Amino acid sequence: MNDMKQLMTNRFDLAGMSVFRLARLSALGKFLPLGGMRGGPGLLPLLLLLALHGAGNCFFPFAVRHEARLHRLYNKLRRRD
Amino acid sequence: MSFTKFHNLSNLLSRAHELAASRETISFDLFDTLLIRRVHDPDLVKPPVARLIAARAEERGIKLSWQQAQKRRDVIEARHRALAGRNFPDHEACYPRFMAELLTGIFGDAALLDEIRDYELFLENQMLVPRALLVDWLKELAGQGKRIFVISDVYLPASHLEKLVAHAGFADSVEAVISSADTFLAKASGAAWPMLAKKFGLVPGSWLHVGDNPVSDGLRPAEFGIEALVIQDWREKFRKGMARRYWHYGQGRPFWRGRALQQLMLPLEAENRSQPPLFVEGCNFLAPLIGGFLQRVAERCQALGIRRLFFLSREGYLFQQFWQKILPALFPAGNVPEVKYLYVSRMALAGAACAYEGLKRSNLDIAFLPTGNRDFRDICRIFSLDVTELTPHLGRYKLTPETCLSPKHDGYLPEHQVLFSELLEDDDFQAEVRRQSAAANTALLRYLEDMGFFADRRVALVDIGWLGTIQRYLYDAARHRPDCPACFGFLFGATRGVEYPTTPENQIEGIIYDRHCFDMAASSLLYARDVFEEACRAPHPTLQAYALDGDGYRLRFRETDDEVGQAELAQDRYFAPLQTGILAAAPRFAAASAVLGYSLADYRPWFNLVLIAKLAFASTTEIAALRQKAHLDDFHGGHQPKKQAKAPSGLWDFSLNRLRFSPFLRLRHFLRHRRDRIRE
Numbered sequence: 001m002n003d004m005k006q007l008m009t010n011r012f013d014l015a016g017m018s019v020f021r022l023a024r025l026s027a028l029g030k031f032l033p034l035g036g037m038r039g040g041p042g043l044l045p046l047l048l049l050l051a052l053h054g055a056g057n058c059f060f061p062f063a064v065r066h067e068a069r070l071h072r073l074y075n076k077l078r079r080r081d
Numbered sequence: 082m083s084f085t086k087f088h089n090l091s092n093l094l095s096r097a098h099e100l101a102a103s104r105e106t107i108s109f110d111l112f113d114t115l116l117i118r119r120v121h122d123p124d125l126v127k128p129p130v131a132r133l134i135a136a137r138a139e140e141r142g143i144k145l146s147w148q149q150a151q152k153r154r155d156v157i158e159a160r161h162r163a164l165a166g167r168n169f170p171d172h173e174a175c176y177p178r179f180m181a182e183l184l185t186g187i188f189g190d191a192a193l194l195d196e197i198r199d200y201e202l203f204l205e206n207q208m209l210v211p212r213a214l215l216v217d218w219l220k221e222l223a224g225q226g227k228r229i230f231v232i233s234d235v236y237l238p239a240s241h242l243e244k245l246v247a248h249a250g251f252a253d254s255v256e257a258v259i260s261s262a263d264t265f266l267a268k269a270s271g272a273a274w275p276m277l278a279k280k281f282g283l284v285p286g287s288w289l290h291v292g293d294n295p296v297s298d299g300l301r302p303a304e305f306g307i308e309a310l311v312i313q314d315w316r317e318k319f320r321k322g323m324a325r326r327y328w329h330y331g332q333g334r335p336f337w338r339g340r341a342l343q344q345l346m347l348p349l350e351a352e353n354r355s356q357p358p359l360f361v362e363g364c365n366f367l368a369p370l371i372g373g374f375l376q377r378v379a380e381r382c383q384a385l386g387i388r389r390l391f392f393l394s395r396e397g398y399l400f401q402q403f404w405q406k407i408l409p410a411l412f413p414a415g416n417v418p419e420v421k422y423l424y425v426s427r428m429a430l431a432g433a434a435c436a437y438e439g440l441k442r443s444n445l446d447i448a449f450l451p452t453g454n455r456d457f458r459d460i461c462r463i464f465s466l467d468v469t470e471l472t473p474h475l476g477r478y479k480l481t482p483e484t485c486l487s488p489k490h491d492g493y494l495p496e497h498q499v500l501f502s503e504l505l506e507d508d509d510f511q512a513e514v515r516r517q518s519a520a521a522n523t524a525l526l527r528y529l530e531d532m533g534f535f536a537d538r539r540v541a542l543v544d545i546g547w548l549g550t551i552q553r554y555l556y557d558a559a560r561h562r563p564d565c566p567a568c569f570g571f572l573f574g575a576t577r578g579v580e581y582p583t584t585p586e587n588q589i590e591g592i593i594y595d596r597h598c599f600d601m602a603a604s605s606l607l608y609a610r611d612v613f614e615e616a617c618r619a620p621h622p623t624l625q626a627y628a629l630d631g632d633g634y635r636l637r638f639r640e641t642d643d644e645v646g647q648a649e650l651a652q653d654r655y656f657a658p659l660q661t662g663i664l665a666a667a668p669r670f671a672a673a674s675a676v677l678g679y680s681l682a683d684y685r686p687w688f689n690l691v692l693i694a695k696l697a698f699a700s701t702t703e704i705a706a707l708r709q710k711a712h713l714d715d716f717h718g719g720h721q722p723k724k725q726a727k728a729p730s731g732l733w734d735f736s737l738n739r740l741r742f743s744p745f746l747r748l749r750h751f752l753r754h755r756r757d758r759i760r761e
Contacts, residue, residue: 004355007364008347012323016365016703017343017691025694032751034693035602038335038686045330045337052326056319064088064315 011053019053022046084299084309090214093312097218097291100308106283107222108230110268110292111242111258115216115231116209116249117317119345119669120676121325126208127151129413129675130201136414137196138187145187154183158236171267174236200413202237202244207410207672211249213351215291223254231258232277232290234267234297257281268297274305320349331677338679339687343369345673346666356662358706359655363662366695367616368403370688371573371663372670374592375404375543376411377681378571381590382418382541385569389537390418393425393552396545396573398619402664407671418541421532424636426624427716429521430554432465433627436522437561439511440464442502444557446579447550453718455490457482463716465626466517474510478503489722522558524627524634531634535564545614546574549581549589556587573613574606592681593688596761602689604758608696609733612707616663620653622646659707697732697754698747701740704733 007015025034026041052059063070087093101107109115112123120126131151138145157179166172180198181191223229233242239260246252259277261267266276277283285306292298292311299311327344330337343365347353356364382390392401401422408417434444440460448454448463457475461468461482468482475481478500485492486501504510534540542552552570559565567586575581575591583589594603606613622639629635641650674680681688695703732740732750740746 003358005358005361006348006353006355007361008349008353012320012344012347014343014347014365015361017694021694022690025690025698033601035604035689036600036686037602037689040686041336042330042334045334049323049326052323056323060315060319060322061088064313064318067313 011056013053019046019049023050084295084303084311086295086299086311086313088313088315090212090312090314090316093291093310094214094218097289097310100289100310101222101227104227104287104289104308106228106230106288107219108232108277108288108290109215109219110290110294110298111231111233111245112209112235113293113317114291114298114312115212115219115251116245117212117349118321119208119210119324119347119349119673121321121328125328125676126201126204127154128678129204129410130197132678133200133413134184134187134193134197136416137193140414141188143187150183150187153186154179157183157186165265169265170270170272171234171261171265173234173261173265173267175238175262175265176236176241177238179236198241202241203409203413204672204675205245206248207668208676209245209249210349210352211251216249216251219251220254228281228283229255230277230281231255232268232273233259234261234269234273236262238262268292268294268301271301271304274302274307278305328677331679331683335683336686336690338677339369339373339684339691342670342673342677342679342684342687345676346669348669357658358702359658360662360665362703362707363616363659364666366691367613367659368663368666368670369684370593370691371400371403371617372407372667372674373681373684373688374573375400375407376674377592378541378543379404379412379417380680381569381571383416385539385541387537387539387541387569388418389533389539389566390420390541390543391423391532391534392420393423393542393544395426395619395621395623396614396617397422397543398621399617399660399663400543403667406664406667407674410668410671410675423532423534423542424528424624425551425555427550427554428463428465429624429626429637430525430551430558431463432518433521433525434554434557435464435466435514435518436558437515438557440505440514441557442505443579443582444554445505447548447553448716449487449489450548450578451717452489452722453720454716455487455718455720456485459718459720460486462718464514464518465521466514470517471510471513474507474513475504477507480504487722490720491723520629521627524629525558526562527629527634528627528636529559534559535562535566538566540566540568542568542570544570544572545617546572546591547576547610548579549575549577552587552589553581560587574603574610576607576610599758600689601755601758602693603685604754605689605692605696608699608731608754609707612696612733615652615656616659618653618656622649697751699732701737704740705737708733 005015009015009018013019022041023046026046029040085096128147128151131147131154134150135145135147158174161174161179162172165174177194181194184191184193219229231246237260239258242258242260243252246255246258261273264276266272278285288307290298290302290307290309293313295311299309302309324344327337327341331341401420404420445460448460458468472482480500484497486497487493529535544551549570549572552568556568570589572589572591574594575589575596577596581589594600594606622641624636625639626637627634628637640646732747
């Protein structure tokens with residue numbers, strides 16, 4: 001029973017088809033045509049998802065505690081743009 | 082009194098345990114407290130309901146798109162809220178009232194209200210998951226004799242919320258469920274608290290409230306003197322953030338739609354238990370593919386006006402079970418075919434197919450595809466013919482039952498094929514073949530009549546694949562009848578190794594993979610077709626023949642007490658967790674797909690990547706777990722072909738050591754696979 005596992009990982013990712021596996025295949029797809037992916041995942045979404053799944057367990061405890069400040073900072077940066 | 086905020090559930094429960102000891106009354110918010118949602122936005126449940134309304138409108142000849150239905154609902158609800166806001170502090174609305182107005186405006190009456198409400202609550206239940214730790218604590222408190230209340234600011238009245246609470250399994254522990262939709266007095270303005278205190282005789286000083294909203298569940302009860310605990314769980318924020326992100330990316334990039342589907346399918350809370358690896362593969366790999374396949378089949382049947390669908394044994398067994406589980410969420414308006422499971426097999430149908438058509442060249446091409454088939458004895462085994470009665474006919478063309486007819490075996494000469502082709506044109510030979518096949522054909526037709534096969538002008542036949550042989554033989558056996566329906570075959574994968582005799586009355590279509598569509602990524606299916614066969618196969622032996630039984634018929638199944646039968650039974654037991662996982666994920670697939678509003682065309686880019694990842698670039702562990710151990714194929718003869726005629730080993734045939742240590746093995750096979758597909 002040592003090989004039992006959950007369907008959803010601790011990072012809220014798919015067991016057996018994680019975003020990291022997706023990233024490796026996408027990188028391979030840059031050199032080798034894999035087939036119909038209708039545009040593929042896109043670099044920015046993929047990087048953001050890698051960061052969120054990878055570092056979410058560190059980031060979200062901080063983000064929730066300082067949500068109001070982060071929200072004010074985000075609005076300030078958006079207005080500046 | 083002020084309220085206390087917690088950022089994780091265990092800290093809240095520790096504090097809550099201490100406080101509850103001295104409190105008589107504990108109340109809970111419902112949504113995002115006791116029940117969490119799979120989706121990030123509760124409004125995503127509304128479009129499927131709008132689609133149901135639009136479907137019912139179409140049945141009545143009313144022109145209304147689902148977007149229009151949704152917009153009307155929003156306008157009516159907003160007006161109700163504005164009206165309520167004139168007389169009450171909260172701008173609340175009541176679902177039965179505004180839905181009745183919506184339906185009356187569309188249909189002239191609100192007769193459909195119950196159906197629409199039931200569907201919306203059904204979808205809500207599919208999207209809601211009890212928060213295990215909180216619900217367990219609630220039940221513990223109820224057991225201690227505390228007064229438990231569930232209070233929610235929502236447009237659903239208490240009678241509707243009670244159904245959600247009952248589905249979640251803690252209705253017995255709750256004294257009352259209170260909704261702002263009944264009184265228009267909500268927690269948000271604070272008006273609900275004095276109303277509840279008066280109605281139920283509650284004392285604020287002896288009252289603890291737990292919720293997720295800092296104002297409704299924190300500030301307002303604290304103002305009334307109630308101790309309030311607010312949970313802002315960072316794990317929930319993380320989970321919902323990921324769901325929202327995948328949904329949002331899917332709006333812009335089609336690739337992410339399938340991934341968004343799988344994110345909403347993920348089990349939560351108590352559902353997310355540790356499972357065997359095959360169960361995980363069933364849920365996360367095969368279930369979405371099978372769900373997309375069956376959803377597409379249903380849509381095609383609707384488009385073609387097909388009202389009768391047959392799932393062909395043995396893989397159709399799991400397909401049928403999956404189909405039953407996805408219907409309530411995905412096709413609430415009905416308008417899907419009536420389904421039945423048909424006991425068929427290539428071996429049983431091959432013999433019955435010859436009763437009117439005789440032995441055809443195309444059918445023999447299929448018979449000689451397996452490399453183990455060599456001569457006329459193999460043909461007789463496959464088509465259930467008596468070789469003794471036919472030997473004199475062979476003799477007239479200088480052939481014997483042992484004459485090699487396959488170029489894959491030693492002893493083959495091109496003259497053998499020429500002579501055999503002449504034999505196929507011999508009327509006496511074909512008459513004897515038809516005579517021998519007549520009984521099986523009659524038994525088959527009686528069985529098909531019993532199953533309602535001839536009751537409609539069109540039928541759908543659903544099978545795993547791969548050449549459409551079963552449908553070919555079935556159609557050949559029945560086409561002579563004037564009431565033979567047009568057969569539309571929907572295959573999981575159509576490899577089309579032998580040209581299918583497509584006519585308007587008889588056609589096949591590969592849904593996940595079709596060679597005619599040149600989908601390179603989906604062709605990864607060809608790496609391990611047996612995986613899908615083993616995953617979907619029924620736990621009953623294969624059908625061997627149709628036999629007459631007086632005025633009726635009898636289905637003769639293969640015995641399971643021989644070595645091959647026992648190996649197959651052992652394999653069934655081995656793959657049982659895989660099938661359990663597939664079926665466990667089916668309702669979650671249906672609910673997620675209904676909420677997202679997508680279909681197979683949207684999921685295909687993601688499915689293509691999953692097929693490549695799990696088949697073409699599968700890890701050694703995955704191959705070891707999913708690889709079939711003993712695949713029964715009665716079609717396959719026992720002759721050994723010439724060495725150069727043997728099919729080259731595929732990736733999934735290699736030893737585990739070779740898979741682990743051979744450099745670039747998967748890449749080399751992938752390139753070879755690509756080359757073969759282009760050459761085809």
